[in-house]
Amino acid sequence: MFLRYEDIEIVQLDITSRCNAGCPQCPRTGNPILPMTELTIADIKRIFPKEFCSQLSWIYLCGNFGDAMVSNTTLPALKYFHKMGVNYLWMYTNGSGRSPDWWRQLAKILNQPDDRVIFAIDGLADTNHLYRRNTNWNRIMESVEAFIGAGGQAEWQYLVFEHNQHQVEEARALARRLGFIKFQAKATSRFALSEVDEVGEKEEAIAEVDSQTQEKRDRSTPITLEKAALNFHRQAEDYLAEKNLEQAFLACQKALEIQSNFAVAHKTLGNLLQLTDCLEEAMNSYKTALEIQPEFAEV
Template sequence: MLNLRDIKVLHLEPTDVCQAACALCARETDPNFKKDRQHHLDMSQILQVFDKEKIQQLDKMFMCGNYGDPAAGKNTLDIFREFRKINPNIVLGMNTNGGIQTTFWWYELAKILNQPQDYVVFSIDGLESTNATYRQNVVWNKVMSNARSFIEAGGSAHWDMLVYRHNQHEVDTCEQLARDLGFSWFRAKVSKRGFTESLQFPTGWQPIEQQATGISCYALKEKSVYIDAQGRIGPCCWLGSRQRDFVADVDAIPTQDPVCWSTCGQTAQGTAFDQQWQREVALC
């Protein structure tokens, strides 16, 4: 059981808008998602389900999307400002493909995310010739410009790389580039979303093959909940990744759900979520 009074981490999806067309993203695979029905979360919607008193008890708030990229949100900067105002000690973070907004917007974000543990994760899946194989419609040079602007303004940037067969030879080069640009972390992982003819499993990297014997619920361990771009609250982003049957019961984690088993199913090797990281390097 998870009660809102006990929550320490809040995951927000501030919009379901994104410029990218990543082949395995829910934007492309969910037949019930309508790209023309754009939603932008605002503070009034957040406060309806998660009031100021609960925000004050949080250790962390971060933004990441099932369907959208936080940088595309119309209210993203304002939401970050309000959370920092309500809870000055909160850790703020964000995940993005990095190819949206102007360099000035990223400069402004760095000035808000200015505490030691604040961060932005840039999901960059290779160099200029390979990043768009998965991150379709994402312009690599724009990502680099935005990341530089954020880092030069004092922001802590993390480079996360999805590794496939077509880009696995670039992992070392990407790590060195991240170091040269001033990123704080470099991490490489194998996608648990699956693979296609053009997005093949990397050579020599083995998935978890054991059958799960139980659930090790990440949301329960982290004491976290998720609010989507429509203002709906749910236990986690994985259970919020289906428009047709959005799971909204935060007081009773539905551990019989197949999504729970695929993401947080416990084996002797750990869960799929635990085992996704293949390389984690602190760069500074």
């Protein structure tokens, strides 16, 4: 089934593939097939003409492959979207960048009741940088205070890891003091040995997730890790067959993060790199596969 152009009401948009952070297992970190670029305001006006914007209720600068904060197109693009009639706008960011004045400008643009910025802050001053690598706590707090102080509506989204789970309630209290309209703690499978279900919005679920996360780790064995790696590799092969190279690369990368001596996954990675003309990197992947499995005839 295909969605007709005139039926589209919601758009998640990556305005840039650049980001100042280096979060582990992010689909952009160490991704050789992702170009570092961004949309210009001319691109925005071409892709989102007035007649298209008029049918949209929501545009979300989602941050899947980059942080909109680093793009020079973000402020004029958001201003344009409102001018063209988009009802509400969201933006996802790590918040560790730009001047306080930039954040105050953003708050003035995102001035509708349902507009908001979601700050991805995964811990406090001593833990946030462990996952949100290359970010700076003091700059994040400056950004938050400038945006909220200028009237912006902000949410705090907190990924729960073993290294920060003891700080959830302290972070929730800080969010209230800073003026966030919402604090959401979410479990994540990143850094975990087994998949963890996402925590819903009910705050009472947090304590249960905290206790279950370590229990799941304790139950993990090399067999479950091997199965997880196999599942990710199977996904990579499926995506490759569909010519969805970005998702194939991400799934293959996950398989190798779980099981680094997975020869078949190194071979698949080599195939992906070869398809994107990264020939030297492809050769290195094939060599690694042969070092692990010398009789690998296909390689």
